[in-house]
Amino acid sequence: MEPQKVQSVLVGRLVELDRLLAVLRSAAEGTAGVALVGGDAGIGKTRLVTELAERARADGFAVLVGQCAELGDALPYLPLADALRGVEGELREALEARPVLGRLLPGGVDGGPESASRLTQQQLFGSVLGFLATQPVLLILEDLHWADQSTRDLLVFLSRMLQGERVCLVGTYRTDDLHRRHPLRRVLAELGRLPAVTSVELSPLDRGEMADYVALLGGTDARMIDEVVDRAEGNPFYAEELLEAAVEGSMMTDGLASLLLSRAEQLSDPAQRVLRGAAVAGRKVDHGLLQAVSGLDDLAFEEAMREIVSRGLIRPSGEYGYAFRHALLQEAVYTDLLPGERTRLHAEFARLLAGQGGSAAELAHHYLAAHDLAGALAASVEAGRRAERLGAPAEAHRHFERALGLWERVPDAEALTGTDHAGLALRTAAAAADMGDNQRAAAHMRALPPSAEVCERLAYYLYDAGQESEAVAAAEAAVEAGPTGPLLARALATFARTVFWTARHAEAGPLAERALEVARATGARDAEKSALIILASCAEYTGDRERAEQLFARVAAEDSGDLAMDLRGIFHHARIQAEGGALAAAAATADRGIRLAAETGLSWSTYGTDLRFLRYMIDYTVGEWEQARARGFGRRVGTIPEAVLSSFALFVEVALGLPEVEERLAWLRPFWPDTMVAYMSRGLAAEHALWQGDPGRALEHVTAVLDVLEPTDSGSIRVAAVGLWALAELGRTDGAGDLLGRARDGARAGLGREGRAWLLRAEAEWHRVHGRLDADAWRAVVEAFDYGFVYETARSRWRLAEALLAAGDRAAAHREWEQAVETADALGARPLGEALAELGRRARFGPVRRAEPAGPAGPAASASAGRPGPGRRPGRADRESRSPAVALTGREREVLTLVAEGLPNREIGERLFIAPKTVSVHVSNILGKLGVSSRTQAVAAARRAGLL
Template sequence: MVRGILADVEPQKVQSTLVGRLGELDRLLAVLRAAAEGTAGVALVGGDAGIGKTRLVTELAERARAEGFAVLVGQCAELGDALPYLPLADALRDVRGELRAALDARPVLGRLLPGGTDAGPESASALTQQQLFGSVLGFLSAQPVLLILEDLHWADQSTRDLVVFLSRMLQGERVCLVGTYRTDDIHRRHPLRRVLAELKRLPSVTSVELSPLDRGEMADYVALLGGTDARMIDEVVDRAEGNPFYAEELLEAATEGCAMTDGLASLLLSRSELLSESAQRVLRGAAVAGRKADHDLLREASGLDELAFEEAMREIVSRGLIRPSGEYGYAFRHALLQEAVYTDLLPGERTRLHAEFARLLTARNASAAELAHHYLAAHDLAGALAASVEAGRRAERLGAPAEAHRHFERALGLWERVADAERLTGTDHTRLALRTAAAAADMGDNHRAVAHVRALPPSAEACERLAYYLYDAGQETEALEIAQAAVEAAPEGPLLGRALATFARTVFWTERHAEAEPLAGRALEVARAAGARDAEKSALIMLASCAEFDGDRDRAEELFAQVAAEESGDLAMDLRGLFHYTRIQFERGAMAEAAATADRGIRLAAETGLSWSTYGTDLRFLRFLIHYTAGEWEQARAAGFGRRVGTIPEAILSSFALFVEVAMGVPEVDERLAWLRPFWRDSLVAYMSRGLAAEHALWRGEPERALDHVTAVLGVLEPSDTGSIRIAAIGLWALAELGRADGADRLLDRARSAARTGMGREGTAWLLRAEAEWHRVHGRLDAGAWRAVAEAFDYGFVYEVARSRWRLAEALLAAGDRAAALEEWEQAVKTAESLGARPLGDSLAALGRRARFGPVRRSEPEPAGPDRTAALTGREREVLALVADGLPNREIGERLFIAPKTVSVHVSNILGKLGVASRTQAVAAARRAGLL
């Protein structure tokens, strides 16, 4: 039975039916439906050329539009590895409606569009790439989106990196990303091969491989194409071997009276040979232009007048070889057609046509990458050199370091073969080599960056950069020697400031550590005198790091404050400074100040598209911890750290959510821990997620399991790591529950040995808890010890104060001070209820039953009077009504078409305006006031 068509065919030949692909379509629709419900997904569709990948995703796109998705389609081309983000730029061309506003709000994406400016900071491609990736993620979150990227086997490295980034970062967004690729093009060393292997291991990725159609499906398909003669249909089916595109070409050839040759390329060429001479000339020119070609460009390259050209194009289009595409262009109906015609060109003919396109494109101020391609193919080395350097510069500004490196490295290879290279490129060989090295470092290849700089004659600037890259490549000893040579060779001015800062960086963790502070101090003086803001901030951060290392946290905070005081224009340095300033404020216990600094950094990262950069992410982590510490758990949970993880950085991100989830005892904990378990070999993941798994086990009455987690975590942490203090305290808690003292002294010694001067208030409080738990292991409920713990955490750590009061109430009861115990217990119960800390609340309830405390004596929230309710905005009243219905933030956001984080902000405002501490109290107060 005919069920549909697969091949990429002309719409007038076969309408919208599909043959033999319902199973594959159902798998894609499952990903789309999950995205509609708030679980983003990725699908990779592979198959041989002509097997019908485009037809399948076109059907998916039609279904997606019917479901209210915005559909964006971008296509890679043979020049894709030279043109950064080509499919993304293609997909963004026709953005409309709500997505258009989201696009216009992100200038870095506008640079990809026709007419968009590529003006940006020089040599900042790594940071610009982070901006672009973050901007794409934010843009896609604006509404339900199906993004289709076709022919990924031709994609540039930056596009491949973007696909990997989106596949990992998309979690709760209503986004479905689909990529297609040719399996017959993915040879063993193809750059997409490794990416596909990596992506297919991710839980969010669905792989769909298209196999040839069976004989019955092929017969149905050929009949739909118009085949009526049974003998001809059988012959086409036999020769096509399940490939729909090949079947269509065979049928066309038979209809036109051509011989049905065995090879597809021969078949395609035999059809093109039926064209007139002028039409064949145009077709050859179109093949050199690529998969798509502009009308005017193609006409000029053909050498025909307007009427002759139009007649030739009409003949080509009528035979289905090329079709109109866009408003002023044409595209080959299938890439295989273009490849066959291009491969058949004679060498001289190919060179001449490329030279002609280079000339015409130069007059049109076309893409430098495209020009470089045509100049190289035309053997015009001077033109290729100039175009390659310009293409590298543009790739830098677009945030495509891999493509920038490729173009610059090609230019270096041409340099000695071109006369007057400096005049043609506007740079010298040294500057070009340093720029090539910077692009290599930006794309994460410090070893290649080192190789580029080593090839240069020694100079102060080359030595400073070489030392910097060597240090990042893990070659610290050689980096130190070369950094010292850079300082000795550098003249007074910005270069000396940078060289001194790099030298201080290389000695910081060596036996010459004592030299770091004076070097950084001198770097600061020189940088300020020279007005080198980047070197000045780098020197300030080094000085602050030295002060913190030496235990002088006040001095460190003062220096970090100077770094964060004003924006320098160097976004990476600004975000780094704001992160460290937030961190040291947080560790001092200054919650409000830390929150303000973190919010400033997060705002800067969001405005510049750097929310997912290293320090943008770290600032959001830190803000989560501030919310958690301050008891603002609704806001903390609104951060939405995904549970599905595939890499260590994602596991670190996901682990943060456990702080609140374990404390609240939510069902999601077990699912998150299951995802994180494979990454427990990483010390930071183990410290957070496995340490919290130990707490989770203790709340569930499984102290033996908790102790296993503690032992494992301490095994991967360095003995000097202050995180050991908290883990040791949890281990002592487990021993106390087991009634075992063996190992208690060892755990307490581990906590004490990890303590150091200036470790911050939280570290000090956890050390006191370890001491108090040690007494509990030995059967002593020391009220003084637990009071000290509660007071140590009382710098703003709401939850830990409540947990400490729980133990303090136990100790006071054991000491016979029932009144004081009741007071501590009531305060702990009130906090546990307001936070939604169910495990702690259950433990407090059990203690209350044992002590026969009875109901908690606490005042009811003050009813919301007219003056309070009047302060609520219309949107806040809408949110409150949905809160009353019991909806979580995500569902409220979907109902009101706003982000969950925005809902969280509204809920916080409602609680503040009504003067209550929880959502339940807000609903009760609103009902009494007649709001609901």
């Protein structure tokens, strides 16, 4: 009997399979999904995902399968490398187009630069995401309980970032191996909260299912089947082994490990020797390597392997050579080895792998197990260097940290490793920082004797860890230590960086100037760019935006060889261009950065993401809304960065009046405690509430946002302006002064064109709150936004048209209204379009004359537009245009119209989607402004004033 062939029918897992197929179908339709399959060893996880893979292939999916391995220090990204080995066709082309992924394959690891940088990991992650997006893909990662940290980080990244791709990611793991402190536990808890992740737990098969399974395996005797079912306790793998033992006439011993060993002990001595060597190698082993360790000649080795394979213990496995049929077999044989035997075999594997140029991580594992400390030290340092080049900072840190632990125990450590102790510690700290642990990085630096280099790095890590005062002290010590050359340039640049947001801010500029001078003299290009960015930031902080833009342009124009610094410079240049109103130039700069990020796999790095955010906002500003929406920000969010990303989509969705707004806000609501998410999404939720006729709710959002923003935050300006809009709709003046004060406080730092426009908008809204429709104020707002901000210009024209109507300049109001209507129609801005339509009905403007050429512009045209022409008697519209103006708000006019129809407050509230109490407030304001005491008198006065 060959157990591996008895897999044609899936027994007892139809419910679990249906859940996995649902994720697969969703992926096929363009909604990526992740499934995590857990269960005890031998419970059937592999069989279940194998069935899923078969269904996926039938549906046109490319299927990639990778397996983690149990090594003392796992190879970084081993399951990903495993999955990429056999890609073909379109996926092969996609793989070859991404050199960073090629480093994972045999012979490719040394292709990258030798530097510890988190950017390398971001490149790899971005490249994986782009690679998977090329066609429908099912990616299966098995045995995640053995995954290295970088693989776990990749799993989290993909689970969060995969949204609109046709990708199904499935991971399997053993639940019985997850002890309380197992690192996968935290990952599973984190992923379990994500909406895109489906958790599938495999429980033991019930008695009927087990009986069917044993019968499929070849069990024919009823008593034997019953005994196997009783003892297997719902575990399919255990059932296979029990039935195999019974068929072979072996005793069905207690415990799975004993049963597995009893089957192995029936092998001949040569076969047992080969099996023990394979167990030391791990789950998979190369043919030639295993034969060399066994010491058998070709014929004897082949006979031994034939015997092992025929008993179903090991199976041939493609390019690897051989693999244990189940990990439990390997574990049982390895555990049963005598200590001396285990040490000898590990030493032999290390010797052979060293001669073949094997993986440094595997060498380090075998050297340590063989108690060869010198070999372990050298291999650990080399493994750390290779992990750096692969973009696996966690593994690099672990290898380097282990080497530090061995350093004092190995003579001639420097000669063996090619570095000194301080250099190794610096590298270890850099790896810790790159994996996000700046505190550990700082601890490595504190353990070294202080020097200029040590203090400079310590300052850098402390600053990134949020310990600003300690960072300033360390940076100052670095400069005072008297470094020269490039190190002095870096120390000065770091010192400038640490003092920028402190009480010693005034020192930042001179320090950066000095850093720039030294950097140019010594060729320290990274320090030069860093100094330029600080100088540009100083100029921007003091309001000298022209100088800031010039400096950012220099940063963006020069290739420093440091991708992170280059993307940072391009982003800031595009940002300041956009804020200055140079939208076309900003778009071109941002596009250059986006291309660079995409070409290097850094689309999802910090500045790669920021550049795409900025480009989205430029599209929104210039009215390219379809292009903006095509950039795609998913609604399913599980973290604060995802919530920020999702919040951007609200700019266009709220303006379009899409039903998706409510769903997106529901996902974002749990993240409102975060300042950035609150500013973005609650600020736009306030606008959404206003368009929905609920100014009270809008004001609640505005108040909540302003409560978490710093008083001088320029973001307060827009939010305060929206709050004043809400107060005007409510007919309230209380709090208006505070809101205008917050707007003005936010303008204390230098503002770009958009910021200045929003401040004017806040001032104009303040006049509306107090019943004054100030045409001059709104004309200033229109002119301020008319640098290219299409939507805000149209919204401001809406208010300007209202103000001009109230002032009696009907013709000018009509022109502004028509321009706003044309823009709203072109954008598809439904809420604004409806507001303009209502204004047009009240003013009896009629349809927009889009086919007619524009009339004469300028003061003369404005002055004559409202006068009757020769031979024409003044009509009603002319009489209305000369009627005394009554400063009713837009909402008050809507209420007044419905009052004239005789509707009570409740029905008016239903029509306008506002509370009856709010209607009552508006009616009271209307009576006061018209100087009457009843609704009937109000209607009559309104008709006389031409308001109805």
